[in-house]
Amino acid sequence: MSDMTDETVMTDDVSFEGAEEIIDPYALSYETTEGTVYTVSGGDWDTIEAPDEGQKERIVVNMGPQHPSTHGVLRLILELEGETVTETRCGIGYLHTGIEKNMEFRTWTQGVTFATRMDYLTPFYNEAAYCLGVEKLLDITDEIPERATVIRVLMMELNRISSHLVALATGGMELGALTAMTFGFRERELILDIFEMVTGLRMNSAYIRPGGVAQDITDDQVQRIRETLPLLKKRMKDTSDLLVDNAIWMGRTVGIGYLDLAGCMALGVTGPILRSTGLPHDLRKAQPYCGYENYEFEVATADTCDVYGRFLIRIQEMHESMKIVEQALDRLQPGPVMIEDKRVGWPARLSIGSDGQGNSPEHIKEIMTESMEALIHHFKLVTEGFSVPAGQVYAAVESPRGELGVHLVSDGGTRPYRAHFRDPSFNNLQSTAAMCDGSMVSDVVAAVASIDPVMGGVDR
Amino acid sequence: MEKVVVYRGEITFFVRREHLVAFVAALRDEPALRFEMCMGVNGVHYPGDVGRELHAVYPFQSITHNRRLRVEVTCPDADPHIPSITKVYPANDWHERETYDFFGIIFDGHPSLTRIEMPDDWPGHPQRKDYPLGGIPVEYKGAEVPPPDQRRSYT
Numbered sequence: 001m002s003d004m005t006d007e008t009v010m011t012d013d014v015s016f017e018g019a020e021e022i023i024d025p026y027a028l029s030y031e032t033t034e035g036t037v038y039t040v041s042g043g044d045w046d047t048i049e050a051p052d053e054g055q056k057e058r059i060v061v062n063m064g065p066q067h068p069s070t071h072g073v074l075r076l077i078l079e080l081e082g083e084t085v086t087e088t089r090c091g092i093g094y095l096h097t098g099i100e101k102n103m104e105f106r107t108w109t110q111g112v113t114f115a116t117r118m119d120y121l122t123p124f125y126n127e128a129a130y131c132l133g134v135e136k137l138l139d140i141t142d143e144i145p146e147r148a149t150v151i152r153v154l155m156m157e158l159n160r161i162s163s164h165l166v167a168l169a170t171g172g173m174e175l176g177a178l179t180a181m182t183f184g185f186r187e188r189e190l191i192l193d194i195f196e197m198v199t200g201l202r203m204n205s206a207y208i209r210p211g212g213v214a215q216d217i218t219d220d221q222v223q224r225i226r227e228t229l230p231l232l233k234k235r236m237k238d239t240s241d242l243l244v245d246n247a248i249w250m251g252r253t254v255g256i257g258y259l260d261l262a263g264c265m266a267l268g269v270t271g272p273i274l275r276s277t278g279l280p281h282d283l284r285k286a287q288p289y290c291g292y293e294n295y296e297f298e299v300a301t302a303d304t305c306d307v308y309g310r311f312l313i314r315i316q317e318m319h320e321s322m323k324i325v326e327q328a329l330d331r332l333q334p335g336p337v338m339i340e341d342k343r344v345g346w347p348a349r350l351s352i353g354s355d356g357q358g359n360s361p362e363h364i365k366e367i368m369t370e371s372m373e374a375l376i377h378h379f380k381l382v383t384e385g386f387s388v389p390a391g392q393v394y395a396a397v398e399s400p401r402g403e404l405g406v407h408l409v410s411d412g413g414t415r416p417y418r419a420h421f422r423d424p425s426f427n428n429l430q431s432t433a434a435m436c437d438g439s440m441v442s443d444v445v446a447a448v449a450s451i452d453p454v455m456g457g458v459d460r
Numbered sequence: 461m462e463k464v465v466v467y468r469g470e471i472t473f474f475v476r477r478e479h480l481v482a483f484v485a486a487l488r489d490e491p492a493l494r495f496e497m498c499m500g501v502n503g504v505h506y507p508g509d510v511g512r513e514l515h516a517v518y519p520f521q522s523i524t525h526n527r528r529l530r531v532e533v534t535c536p537d538a539d540p541h542i543p544s545i546t547k548v549y550p551a552n553d554w555h556e557r558e559t560y561d562f563f564g565i566i567f568d569g570h571p572s573l574t575r576i577e578m579p580d581d582w583p584g585h586p587q588r589k590d591y592p593l594g595g596i597p598v599e600y601k602g603a604e605v606p607p608p609d610q611r612r613s614y615t
Contacts (some may be wrong), residue, residue, distance in 0.1 A: 093577040098593075101586060105593055105608040136468050265496045268551025279523070286526050317578045384614040391467045394519045394530060396499075407517060412613050418587075420502040422519070422555075427500065430554050459577055 061441075065094045069174040069445045072455035076432070076444065083440050088433040092426075095459040103419045108134050108387030109346075109415060113206045115406075118421060119457030120203060121166050124159040125399040126457075127208035128152055130419070132289055133395035134210040137388050140339060147335040148212035149290050154225075154328040155198070155207065156290075156397075157321040161232070162191040163400040164314040164321075168239060171311070171449035175252050183239045190232050194225055212338035215350040222329060235320060240315045253308040257435040257447030260305050267431045271402025271424050272317070273451065276302045276309035283398035291396075295324050307450040317400075344386050346393040347378045385414040401425055401452060421460060425453040472530040477542050479532050487520060487531075494582050495520040495529070498545070499554035503563035513537040514565050518545070518552075535558035535565065544570040569572045 029038045043359040059080045064070035075091030099118055103111045115130040116123040135141050169184025192202040198217050199205035207214050243249045259269065261277040274281055280299040284292040300316035302309030347367075353359035367375040390412035396405040402424030409418040426450050435447040461483075462474040462565035475483050486563040487495040506513055512534035519530050535542050546553050556567040557576040564585035567573055575582060584591055595607025605611075 093575075093579070096577040098586065101593055102608065105611075139468065266550045268497050268499065268549070270497075276516075281523055286523070365535075392472070392504075392517070392530075393468050393470060394499075394528070403499065403521075405499050405519060407519065409504050418504045422500045426554065426558075427551060430551065442476075 006431070028331050031073060038381060047210060051236065063441075063444070065091070068232050069449075071170060071174070071448055071453055074376065074429070074448065074453060074455055074458075076448070078436075078444065079442065080441065083442075085436050085439055085441060085444055088320050088436040088444065090429055092429065092455070092458050095455045097460065099460045100419050100421065103416050105415065107414050108210055108388055108416060109385055111419060112209055113204075115419075115421070116204045116206050117427065117456065118460050119399070119401070119404075119454045121163045121454050122159055122401070122404075122457075123204050124152075124155045124208060125397055125404055126421070127206065127396045128156055128290070129395055129404045129406045129421070130408075131208050131210050131401075132397065133393050133406040134388065136393040136395055137342060137391060137410050138386075139209070139389070140211070140341065140344065143339050144213055145336045145339065147216075147333060148337040148339075150328050150333075151213050151217055151329045151337060152208055152288050153295070154217075154325060154332075155195070155291065157324045157328065160321045160400045161236075161318045161325075162188045164318050165191075165236075165239075166299060167314055167380050167400070167449075167452040168243075168311070171446075171452070172243065174449045175249070177243065177249060180239060182245060183235070183242065187235045187239070190228050190235075194228060197221055197224065209338075209346060211344045211346070212336070214346070216337045217332070218351070222332060225325075226329060229325065236315075236318055236322075243311070244315065249310060250315050252442075252446055253306065253311060253450075254304070255306050255308075256439065256443045257307040257310075258305050259431055259435050263431065263434055267434065268427050269402070269431050271398075271400070271428065272313045273428060273431065274312045274402065275300060275313050277305050278303040283396055283403060287396070289395075295327050297321075297324050308447045310450040314400075343379070343381075345386075347374070347381055387412060387414050388416075396422075399424055401454070401457075402428060421457075423457040423460065425451075425455075425457040426460075429453045429458055469554050470528065470530060472532050474534070475489050477533050477535055480531070481545055481548060483527035484518070484520075484531065484545050487529075488548055494524040495521065495522045495527075497523065499551055501552055501559050502555075503559040503574045503587065505566055506551065507537075507589050509534075511536050514540055514563055516542055516559060516565055538565060540564055541566050541568050543568050544573075546570055606612065 029036055061078045061080055063076040063078055065073040070076055073094035075094065077089040077091060078085050079087040099114045103114050106114070111130060112127050115126040118126050137142065165184045165188045169181045172180025172184065195205060196202045198221055199207040251380045258272060261279055264277055270281070278301055280301050282299040285299055292437040297320040300313045300320060302312050348360040349365040351361050367378050388410040390410050392407065392409040394405055394407050396403050403422070404424055405422035407420040408416060409420065411417040430453065432448060436444045462476060467565040474528040484606045487493050497520065499521055502517045504515040504517060506515065514535050514537060516533045517530060519528065521528050524598060533542055542565055544556055546556060547569065557573060558569050559565055560567060560573050561575045561577050562585055574580065578586065595609060597607055
């Protein structure tokens with residue numbers, strides 16, 4: 001072997017013309033007009049030369065999109081000076097799925113299936129906002145059956161609890177409180193079980209439809225929801241006992257992620273972040289929809305403008321939602337859950353069958369053996385859909401993250417001409433820079449956790 | 461102002477683009493109006509509306525007076541420029557970037573009008589009506605289901 005070494009071609013010396021002009025972003029370093037840029041990936045810091053005399057050193061760190069503490073596929077581009085963040089930018093778009101474009105190619109009813117998948121932690125709010133918009137366009141808001149509206153409120157408020165539980169769970173995990181994570185997801189499971197029992201699906205249930213809800217809720221199910229609530233309440237107390245007034249938790253959250261009322265107004269921030277400045281703005285109170293004016297509950301506020309205040313608001317909102325859930329259960333009166341108007345209302349009165357799917361044996365019997373007209377009507381409504389008068393509306397609901405608005409444009413056809421969602425996460429994420437500039441890297445994690453963005457909603 | 465439309469209890473003001481910034485500044489600052497929050501901007505593409513193909517729709521909300529209104533601005537496809545209102549409502553920063561990304565409306569005066577949802581080098585503006593949805597046919601139990609934009613439409 002030794003005699004071969006002299007003849008072995010040294011590949012390191014091989015070079016070709018123009019090689020130095022190719023910029024490989026994964027290469028160790030390359031020259032720019034601003035100086036040498038080094039790309040490091042950890043463990044190789046000592047290979048970088050110190051900057052020349054008089055040259056400034058800038059460190060830009062990419063946090064995400066695959067970082068466990070950035071709440072999904074959020075990419076944070078942080079410019080650092082030691083441990084201090086001097087500039088924050090957010091990179092989004094990693095979960096863009098073209099939901100709004102897709103909706104333009106489906107019927108108005110099928111749009112629910114897309115809307116529910118946007119902010120995947122609050123599917124019922126997405127569905128409700130969309131359906132309220134469609135109903136406004138159809139001018140049938142007052143004709144929605146009472147029972148359907150109560151069921152909507154019931155599901156939305158249960159959904160608020162489950163969403164806030166995830167906010168606390170992931171927020172806790174990101175700050176190192178792993179027990180909060182296990183508690184939060186354990187409690188959320190109780191609510192997801194209710195969703196599965198009522199709608200057939202734990203998430204993305206497409207349950208709220210234009211005109212009402214997809215299927216009725218049985219007395220047996222109501223009883224089981226009632227039996228779950230005491231356990232849920234008891235366990236929610238565990239989470240709040242763990243973190244409220246906890247010295248470590250407060251050390252990480254008090255005074256962090258400060259954003260005052262003027263900042264919230266300028267940046268269009270809504271939801272718990274706005275309420276943490278002391279302004280009790282809640283669309284359920286300010287512009288009630290779905291009969292929220294008939295329920296008794298308080299709007300939770302804090303005046304600290306910080307992460308801890310938002311955390312306390314979420315805890316309190318879960319208890320308020322629990323009150324609304326109990327009131328909604330008491331209000332459930334027998335009746336239809338879909339609008340009577342045959343041109344809009346889904347023809348079948350579905351109930352969950354043994355296979356977990358929505359079924360209606362009576363309806364199948366009618367259309368298949370008794371009435372040809374009913375079959376034609378069913379076929380037309382399900383495949384073609386209903387026409388919606390031309391025009392545009394904006395409908396908004398108070399989702400757990402803030403104002404979820406939907407702007408719907410119809411050209412009079414059976415498909416949306418344009419559907420746009422003003423997702424609160426998308427808007428609130430703009431406040432990251434205002435909250436984080438000048439803080440420590442660890443506080444960025446706390447601030448982003450308190451914004452509680454869901455990238456499915458941000459990118460849609 | 462071009463016209464005012466009231467539909468389903470919502471009021472829409474159609475404003476000429478050259479007056480947009482002054483108009484929204486008055487919306488924000490007049491004590492009787494006080495529309496503190498702009499809830500973003502949304503584009504709508506009407507290829508048939510010659511000379512005003514691109515519409516930008518701004519929903520506003522006043523928390524003081526608990527009111528809402530909507531402002532609509534149009535621009536032709538050949539000259540897709542609308543002044544940015546981020547100086548008055550900083551909240552519209554990302555919303556205008558999104559509308560630029562999806563519709564190609566250029567918001568003059570925006571601090572950094574770049575794509576936000578699509579990759580930086582993406583060709584075209586996906587939400588425009590002349591941009592295809594795309595998709596592939598799917599086989600299901602021997603039959604072929606065409607992609608969504610090639611299925612039978614009833615409108």
